[in-house]
Amino acid sequence: MDLRHSARGRNEAVMVAESTSQASPSPSRGHTGDYGGLSGPEEHGAAESDDDPEDNRLCGRPVRAGEATGIESIEVKPEFTSPQISIYGIVRVPFSVARRPRLIAMLGLHNKSRRHASPLAACLMLVLFAVMPQSLTAQPSKVTKAERALANLQAQHREAHKLFADDLERVAQTCETHELKEIAARVRRLAAPVDPDVLRFEPLPRQMQPQIPAPAAGEFSWQVELRTFRKAYSIELDKLASQAVKAGLPSYAFQLIREVAFHDSDHVRARRLLGYERYKDEWVSPFEAKKLRNKEVWTAQWGWLPESHVARYENGERRNGVRWVTAERDAQLRSGFSNPWEIRTEHYLLKTNFSLEHGVALASSLEEFHRFFEQIFAGFFNDSKRLQLLFEKPATAARDLKPFHIHFFRSRDEYIAKLHKKYGQQITITNGLYDTDDLVVYSFHNPMEPAEPTLYHEATHQLLAAHLKPSPVIARDENFWLIEGIACYIESFRVADGEVSLGDPRSLRFEAARFRKLKDGYYLPLAEFTAMGKEAFQRHPQITNNYSQASGLVHFFMHYEGGRYRDDLIEHLRQIYKQAETGKRPMALEVLTSSNFAELDQQYGEYVLKLSQSLKEEFSIQDE
Incomplete structure (x- = not known):
């Protein structure tokens, strides 16, 4: 997840935060989820007192004035303890949710029994229901031409x-x-x-x-x-x-x-x-064809090499500048980031001082990610006329692409040392960031968890914003949920035995979203959720919950009824980024989907419940 940090309005960066909490990763989960959260006076205001002390253990509650700040730790069933991705990044935190009636959680009332709920609260609910505008109630939506098609x-x-x-x-x-x-x-x-x-x-x-x-x-x-x-x-x-x-x-x-x-x-x-x-007798990209014509070959361990170098690499030699040295000596010479290994693929230039082989594996995964991303999000990069022309006259041509830059450090300490001067102490709580000044994604090797989810997240921001010069603040006044939601959704990208997948509902981001909605009863209606811009979203007292909701909503819009709203969401995303160039306000999701927010809210609730039940999750069993 990302934090755009501004230093006196000049420097913008997108960060992935890591807490210093010592929760160990779950051996059954090889990736990150969304149950932790940053809390502190800068994010939260003082909280009102609650009648039930146990209720104070609910995740995402505001921090009281004078209370020690940091990551809030709450009990949870063992299977929910995992490296987690939170508001500004990857946070380790033992998560738990205290049992709480959903209606009380949604209304923010004190934890009293339903039978003794405040008469004033009941009257308030009736009044709100009576005066609720018709546009906010779920009405049958008009079926658009695209939906019929x-x-x-x-x-x-x-x-x-x-x-x-x-x-x-x-x-x-x-x-x-x-x-x-x-x-x-x-x-x-x-x-x-x-x-x-x-x-x-x-x-x-x-x-x-x-x-x-x-x-x-x-x-x-x-x-x-x-x-x-x-x-x-x-x-x-x-x-x-x-x-x-x-x-x-x-x-x-x-x-x-x-x-x-x-x-x-x-x-x-x-x-x-x-x-x-x-x-010849192979299907390759134009970039690969150019390499092959230049007598270079791709190796899974060392990336692209001249054909004449392969045998020497297999014998334990490495090219370092103009010299041949042993693999051990090469590793010594590249131990600092002043002389890193450089792995070039069609769309990426990855620099690392951790390991050549590991860098090649990461670069290969990023290349698969890029190819998949361009196909699924084709509507973001091309308007309808260009896409139709592309289908009518498909052609591939070699292009001199300017690669996206990734800097992957050997250790967290080196990562912090590199970026501390620019970002100060805040960099110490991050696992990675996309810097919109130099357009580089930064991250580091963590032996406790894979690097790919963080890199996919930050590479998403990099891909979507690369054409914007200079890089403005995206979704400053509204719709910021989608900027982070889409990147969180992309963290579910997986490559296994050549098969690529995106959106596995068992990914922890989406599991967290279902837990928040079905167990916590936490959900901000879309009318309120979409109205938040960057600052309002990042300073919301329930920001951890909101990141979970953003992840779940993107999954809903991408997969509901076989992708009914998928292209609408991608078009909405395109218009949000386009606004940074033209100033033209994007069309609301209500307009693009021809479904009002109340109906979309209802569909989302039904969607996550059905999905949770199909996965046989315990929290999909509704309270009586």
Whole structure:
């Protein structure tokens, strides 16, 4: 998560904060969540007294005047103790939530029994309900042209997939009659339905498909049948993708194109739209093709190397400037950040003094992240006319890209020493930051937790704001929730065995959002939530809860009803950043989605409850 820190209005930075709390990471969680929080007089005002002392243990409560500040520690079930991401970053804190009726939590009333609730409070609720403007109550929304188009395309997609699955089932059954049970299982896996709650893409093969030998007379060839059915299905998907982009649904269009390439990996149009070109018998990016033509090869351990250097690296030598030295000597010479390893990929230049191999692994993950991000958020980087032109005449061309810079330090101490002069003591509570002055993402190696979630978060800010010069304050007066919410959502990006995924509802950010809503009963209505600008959001007394809510809301807008609001949210994000250049106020989500805030609030509540129940979470069981 990020903090934009201004030094007398000049310096802007986006930070990820880490507390000095000593909670150990959960062995079952390899990433971060959102249960901790910073608290202090600068964030919180004095709190009113509560009748129940236990109620004071609720997370995110205001700090009383004169009370010691710092990270608030509250009890929790063991599975919720984990490295956590909080308001301005990654915070370790043992989190717990005291049991509390949701209505009391939402209204901020004292923790009294329902039977003895204040008559004044009850009257107040009735009065508020009576005078509530009609626009704030949930009314049936108008279905937009884009939503009708999406529903129609999704129905066609489901029908095409059903026919495809039927075809593959016949192939699988025939395989079983020929005692090819493992092949039958593989064929059936190809027909598995898509999980609507996760954006998941299978790896695409680098090599072009080999020719399948023609079967002898009377011989069964499952390969021929399978490839025939997959190609036919990909043709139908390609048609749907073209319709989707014309209907103003770029995210869905690219989702379909990725599925096209999965079932027909040599589909030229799909490959070009995804940024590949053919080089000999491989599909590579223009950047890779240029490297290969220059006789360089990619190695998983050391990145790009001249072909003539690979054997020497395998023998334990390393290139340091113009000299060849041993790997041990190379590590000594690069122990300071004045002479770090530099790993260049198509979109990133990562500098590190920790480890060449670790730096290459991080740079590779960031490159996968960038490719995925550009596809899902295509509507952010391209207007509708450009996207339609791109689909009509897809082409890839080598570009001299200016890489995004990442500085990854060997230790926290070196990271602090580098940035302390600029940011002062505040840098000591961070795990990483994106500096909008020099446009660099800074982070460091932490042996207790992976670096990727922090890097994905900060790289999101870097990607979205890179075109803004000079870097202004984004969402200064309203809509700041989305700036942090989208970056928190991106932390769920995962790469495993070539498969990339985004939005896994089991990620701790989203688990925290459901816990806040369903167990705490904490939720700020969208009318209030979207009205907060940067300062109001960052100084809100319940900022930790609000970061959880922002994460959950982005998941809702990205995945609800198969992505009904996904392109609306991305367009809203584009307009928020565009406002920094043009000054034009972005259209409200109510307008873009054609659903009023009250209806969206209701849909969100139903969405998180249904999701929580499907995951069999204990807190999805409602109080009587």
